Amino acid sequence: MKIITQQLAYPDWDERHTCDSCRYLGTITDSQAEEDWMKDHPFDLFFCGGKHWTLIARFGEAGDYFSGASFANPKNWDGKPRLILYEAAKLAIEMKLLTQAQLDAA
Numbered sequence: 001m002k003i004i005t006q007q008l009a010y011p012d013w014d015e016r017h018t019c020d021s022c023r024y025l026g027t028i029t030d031s032q033a034e035e036d037w038m039k040d041h042p043f044d045l046f047f048c049g050g051k052h053w054t055l056i057a058r059f060g061e062a063g064d065y066f067s068g069a070s071f072a073n074p075k076n077w078d079g080k081p082r083l084i085l086y087e088a089a090k091l092a093i094e095m096k097l098l099t100q101a102q103l104d105a106a
């Protein structure tokens with residue numbers, strides 16, 4: 001089960017790994033995330049636009065994050081799925097920030 005809210009879990013890190021091209025997508029928790037520590041752990045999701053677009057999932061008090069367009073594309077998963085980034089990609093597509101074709105090409 002996935003729960004998405006519109007409240008940053010790590011507001012102190014609003015400026016970390018964000019820029020004028022970054023858009024906040026929402027904050028997700030997933031009780032069925034792929035690794036135990038990730039289950040029910042909040043992730044703040046961002047889309048960074050521009051020529052080299054990427055997706056960011058911030059998850060720690062110290063500003064830790066996952067990022068990378070290619071990790072959001074299931075065809076690139078090699079035993080290390082990043083479902084959280086895939087969820088970010090789906091939100092970005094819903095919000096018309098990203099197209100399915102861009103994701104497929106990542």
Ligand SMILES: [Zn+2]
Nearest residue numbers: 018019022048
């Ligand atoms: Zn950015």
